[in-house]
Amino acid sequence: MGFRDTDAGSEGTEAGAARPPGQSARRASSAVLWLACAAQFMVVLDVSVVNVALPSIRSALGFDAVGLQWVVGGYALVFAGFLLLGGRLADLYGRRRVFLWGLALFSASSLVGGLATTPGILVAMRAVQGLGAAVLAPATLTILTTGFPEGESRTRALAVWTAVSSAGGAAGNLIGGVLTDALSWRWILLINVPIGAFAALTALRFLPADGARSARRRLDVTGAVLVTVGVTAVVHGVTQARTHGWSGATTLAALGLGTVALSAFAVVETRYATAPLLPPALLRQRAVRTGNLVMLLAGACFIPMWYFLSLSMQEVLGYGALATGVGFLPHTVAGIAAARLAPAAMRRTGARALIALSALLSAAGFAWQSRTGADSGYLTGLLGPGLVMSTGMGLLITPLTATVTSGIPRQDAGAASGLMNATRQIGGALGLAGLVTLAAGDTGTADSFRPVFLGLAVLCATVAALATTLPAPPTATRTSASGDAP
CATH class of the missing domain: 1.20.1250.20 (MFS general substrate transporter like domains)
Incomplete structure (x- = not known):
């Protein structure tokens, strides 16, 4: 099917989805x-x-x-x-x-x-x-x-x-x-x-064009303030932990504020909000609840990956800034190609199995990357592990996104999208802060990054295990009637 037609005065009309697009x-x-x-x-x-x-x-x-x-x-x-x-x-x-x-x-x-x-x-x-x-x-x-x-x-x-x-x-x-x-x-x-x-x-x-906004659906201002303060404080606290440690006063104050604000947000959303910013019904769906937990761990793997790879290329392999950017090209190409292959792979394996297999593939790539040393050549020190971990990443995100967003009511699609994006970013912040503590001693040596990449491998293996508990989206792997490309 193609893009759904929506009349200006009646958002949500899906008549266009029922006929083959011209x-x-x-x-x-x-x-x-x-x-x-x-x-x-x-x-x-x-x-x-x-x-x-x-x-x-x-x-x-x-x-x-x-x-x-x-x-x-x-x-x-x-x-x-x-x-x-x-x-x-x-x-x-x-x-x-x-x-x-x-x-x-x-x-x-x-x-x-x-x-x-x-x-x-x-x-x-x-x-x-x-x-x-x-x-x-x-x-x-x-x-x-x-x-x-x-x-x-x-x-x-x-x-x-x-x-x-x-x-x-x-x-x-x-x-x-x-x-x-x-x-x-x-x-x-x-x-x-x-x-x-x-x-x-x-x-x-x-x-x-957007339809007229319903007066009954108003922005949950209290919830918006609480969740924004809570998430910002938690991310700030995690960021401060990288420089001041987890027991630092700044870190603890930010994390404490974030915890209080998010706890208050949960109470407001479940008991008092007439139009919740994050509808509790969303979190009662197993695909949303478990899928966002998987996304949290995936973010903890794949967002910090670029940070540590960049440091490793420059401080261990001796690449300059521009050479480092060029060095990321194999990762980019592999990730794009894998993402484009993901729909075909989903038809053969199903979304849940593909997420697990892709996470294991990335885990293997990170384990390989942990063996990189200053004397490693381009093929074994960058290209090989980069292709493996990025292929796994590219194959994983599409089925995970499809799972997390499946079965969402149209009127809550934005809330589900915001939740998934926030979960991934928070996971990235948590992963980076935690993994920095694994970097041993002088970051100019290969040994300092070995625990980091092994830690990323363990996180990816955990993603694979958790993926087996995801529900299988009933329509995510079926071929549409028209078969046209988007």
Whole structure:
């Protein structure tokens, strides 16, 4: 099936999904898919694209060591903290409307940040970028899960979305290095402006218009404040643990605040909220509950992976910044290819088995990577383990996303998307903080990274074991009637 037609005055109409799409519907379907992918690529890319440019930014704007870390941390912290709220906004105010809000906020902050003349302005705009990303990322997934009917058509769309997300995560260092060397560090932000403008025009042309908002469905302001404070505090506390330790006063204060806020959020959502930000009925679904736990552990594996690989390439193998970005190309290509193959693999194995097998494949890649030393050649020190772990990652995310988003009521699709994105980011923060403690001694030696990659292998094996408890989506592996590609 193609993209569902939705009339401007009656959001939720699915008549278009019952008839074979014509050429115009196919074109609209493809445009919406690539629009969602382009927006997601920008969001994921901006997590890491500044890494290579940090020395240039420090020299140009006069950052000190403490302030410089907030160029990266400010974006990541706000992004994680507002994801649940961003996802629910799409349900309440309309998917196209919220998508455009997020796009405008992200693009405008990129423009101001790219023109920044002081450290304060740049850090503030990176935080605003994170807010725009938190609105935009759930909207991209919601557009796909509500626009493509559950089954083969949605699975193929999610496979493309996953492949582009993987490319964005892996390409950040390379694109950042190229733009910084060829133009200026400012272009790692300014490049978002023309992309955002083109995406906005495409959205206005192809995204179905939103229907009138129901007055009965209002934003749960209390829940929004509590969950945003709670998630932000927890992520901040975990981040502080990397530098101040788990027993540090700053770490404990942030984690304590986060725990109290999230506990209060759970009470408000289950007992007092008339229109909960996170409907309790969602968490009663085994696919959502168990699937998000698997996603938490997957995030703890695959988000820190890029951080430790980058350090290993530069400090153990002696690669420069640009060479490190190029060194990630095998990982990028393998992840994209595997994501595109995931729908076909799901038809043969089922989603649950594919998640488990893919996690075991990545575990093998991480175990191989742990054996890398300073004398390792390119083939055995980078290419071989990189292809194995990235293939596993690419094969895993599509069936996991399809499982977590299956059977979700249309009116709660944004909440489910926000929850899944938040779970993954929190998992990444927890994984990075925990794995940093495994890096032994001087990070310039191969021995210091060996426990980290072995730890990642153990986490992936745990994902495989937990995946066996997931329910099998009833329609996720079936071929749609029309068989058309998204």
